[in-house]
Amino acid sequence: MRLLDAVAWLGAFVLAMVEYVGELAVFALAGVSHLLLPPYFPRQIGRAFMEIGYFSLPVVALTALFTGMVLALQSYTGFSRFGAESAIASVVVLSVTRELGPVLAGLMVSGRAGAAMAAELGTMRVTDQIDALSTLSTDPMKYLVAPRLLAGTIALPLLVLLADILGVMGGYLVGVYKLGFSSGGYLTSTFSNLEAQDVISGLIKAAVFGFVIALMGCFNGYRSRGGAQGVGAATTSAVVSASILILALDYVLTQVLFVK
Amino acid sequence: MSKLKIRIRGLKKYFGPKKVLDGIDLDVETGTGMVVIGGSGTGKSVLLKSILGLITPDEGSIEIDGIDVLKAPVRDARALRQQIGMLFQNGALFDSLQVWENVAFGLLAQKKVSRVKARDVAVEVLAQVGLGADVARLSPSELSGGMQKRVGLARAIAARPAIMFFDEPTTGLDPIMGAVIDELIVDCVKKLGSTSIAITHDMASAQRIGDMAAMLYEGQITWTGPAEELLTTTDPVVDQFTHGRAHGPIKMALRK
Numbered sequence: 001m002r003l004l005d006a007v008a009w010l011g012a013f014v015l016a017m018v019e020y021v022g023e024l025a026v027f028a029l030a031g032v033s034h035l036l037l038p039p040y041f042p043r044q045i046g047r048a049f050m051e052i053g054y055f056s057l058p059v060v061a062l063t064a065l066f067t068g069m070v071l072a073l074q075s076y077t078g079f080s081r082f083g084a085e086s087a088i089a090s091v092v093v094l095s096v097t098r099e100l101g102p103v104l105a106g107l108m109v110s111g112r113a114g115a116a117m118a119a120e121l122g123t124m125r126v127t128d129q130i131d132a133l134s135t136l137s138t139d140p141m142k143y144l145v146a147p148r149l150l151a152g153t154i155a156l157p158l159l160v161l162l163a164d165i166l167g168v169m170g171g172y173l174v175g176v177y178k179l180g181f182s183s184g185g186y187l188t189s190t191f192s193n194l195e196a197q198d199v200i201s202g203l204i205k206a207a208v209f210g211f212v213i214a215l216m217g218c219f220n221g222y223r224s225r226g227g228a229q230g231v232g233a234a235t236t237s238a239v240v241s242a243s244i245l246i247l248a249l250d251y252v253l254t255q256v257l258f259v260k
Numbered sequence: 261m262s263k264l265k266i267r268i269r270g271l272k273k274y275f276g277p278k279k280v281l282d283g284i285d286l287d288v289e290t291g292t293g294m295v296v297i298g299g300s301g302t303g304k305s306v307l308l309k310s311i312l313g314l315i316t317p318d319e320g321s322i323e324i325d326g327i328d329v330l331k332a333p334v335r336d337a338r339a340l341r342q343q344i345g346m347l348f349q350n351g352a353l354f355d356s357l358q359v360w361e362n363v364a365f366g367l368l369a370q371k372k373v374s375r376v377k378a379r380d381v382a383v384e385v386l387a388q389v390g391l392g393a394d395v396a397r398l399s400p401s402e403l404s405g406g407m408q409k410r411v412g413l414a415r416a417i418a419a420r421p422a423i424m425f426f427d428e429p430t431t432g433l434d435p436i437m438g439a440v441i442d443e444l445i446v447d448c449v450k451k452l453g454s455t456s457i458a459i460t461h462d463m464a465s466a467q468r469i470g471d472m473a474a475m476l477y478e479g480q481i482t483w484t485g486p487a488e489e490l491l492t493t494t495d496p497v498v499d500q501f502t503h504g505r506a507h508g509p510i511k512m513a514l515r516k
């Protein structure tokens with residue numbers, strides 16, 4: 001009996017999982033298809049850019065700066081034991097561009113913009129605003145979801161580009177002012193080992209993460225039910241699911257982009 | 261008998277075990293005002309949302325201009341439903357937009373007018389619902405509940421739709437403003453030749469805006485008749501409801 005219960009539970013879990021993924025895929029496809037077909041809502045797109053990109057600037061900038069600083073400091077501890085201090089600049093720039101820039105920016109933006117999206121769309125859902133849109137000849141998927149997907153996909157790579165620069169700067173500050181590297185020497189070893197591919201693959205990751213953040217924010221908000229509590233739950237799941245997806249996809253993308 | 265604008269037959273909607281709509285039959289003639297009354301939670305809002313396509317019913321037919329929107333191709337159904345302007349029970353104003361953008365939303369969405377022109381129209385419609393031009397630039401959260409309702413009404417009628425739905429248009433308004441809104445609704449329906457369905461708990465208002473009235477009780481339309489007869493009919497359910505009697509066939513316990 002016990003075993004049967006467990007099997008039944010597992011079956012229900014898998015079914016729910018499949019249903020969720022199916023609904024998510026349909027939602028994503030609908031969102032993307034609305035991006036390609038007119039009418040477009042430039043005001044909505046502009047607003048989404050401001051919310052995802054512009055207002056995330058300070059958080060992402062600070063995160064990147066401190067990450068670069070701490071990376072330089074930490075790797076000094078390790079590398080000085082092997083007399084490999086000269087590798088610090090390369091370690092900082094490669095970790096930031098390939099890995100930490102996109103992932104940390106993704107997590108920060110998910111906590112900021114993804115949560116805000118879920119809360120806004122969720123509130124619109126439970127107060128009938130999404131229904132009201134469709135009674136005013138406006139497809140809510142096109143008006144609310146498509147602009148956010150677009151803005152997320154484009155804004156996050158731009159943020160990550162900034163994070164790359166600030167991360168390197170953080171490493172430079174610690175390297176030059178604390179660890180005693182020469183300014184020219186630090187910069188030379190930063191750029192001598194850096195390839196365009198490192199930066200570009202980081203930006204590709206960022207584009208995927210940006211899409212995922214917007215998708216999870218919109219999906220969870222759009223489906224929310226049951227008043228303030230439902231909106232709260234939607235916000236939480238938007239952030240949690242986007243964060244987990246970012247970490248999982250990071251592995252997948254690293255595999256695809258780096259392993260030769 | 262004039263042509264039917266809306267014809268509903270056997271409409272059913274269950275939420276889980278709860279039979280909210282259980283075989284609704286309702287006819288609304290072109291150019292008339294229909295008032296739907298019924299207890300709280302009996303499914304009046306669900307009925308309007310089903311006609312609008314916001315809720316998918318389980319069974320039955322909803323004809324608009326003689327075409328069943330539940331069976332018609334999506335595109336046709338959407339075109340038919342686009343004739344409907346809706347005032348939601350809670351207003352449902354877009355709180356990220358200013359009041360005038362709310363009112364002009366339908367006009368702007370159809371891209372038939374410029375923003376400047378749309379703004380002028382919005383101010384005009386706002387004046388009709390008794391709101392001054394200074395309100396146009398406010399955000400919905402800066403308005404009182406009654407003002408929000410009137411902005412919602414302005415938004416519903418701005419595009420002069422052929423069909424108008426009003427979900428409790430005068431709830432939350434003072435008696436004078438209520439009467440003004442009733443008059444406005446009558447004007448819209450009569451002057452534009454629009455067809456309307458209004459939900460209300462206010463019998464005075466029901467008689468002002470309704471040509472016909474229908475009682476929704478236990479998932480069905482149990483009575484229809486001219487709105488003037490609401491207070492005089494011998495139907496026990498309607499009689500109890502319209503006179504607000506505590507005792508009669510309607511049991512509080514039934515209203516889950």
Ligand SMILES: Nc1ncnc2c1ncn2[C@@H]1O[C@H](COP(=O)(O)OP(=O)(O)OP(=O)(O)O)[C@@H](O)[C@H]1O
Binds near residue numbers: 280299306
């Ligand atoms: N999306 C939904 N999911 C589950 N149940 C619902 C949903 N929408 C409405 N209901 C239920 O349907 C019933 C009718 O709701 P409805 O909002 O239509 O009532 P109403 O007649 O408009 O009441 P009121 O006069 O208070 O506005 C209620 O019992 C409500 O709980």
Ligand SMILES: [Mg+2]
Binds near residue numbers: 304305306349427
């Ligand atoms: Mg209602």
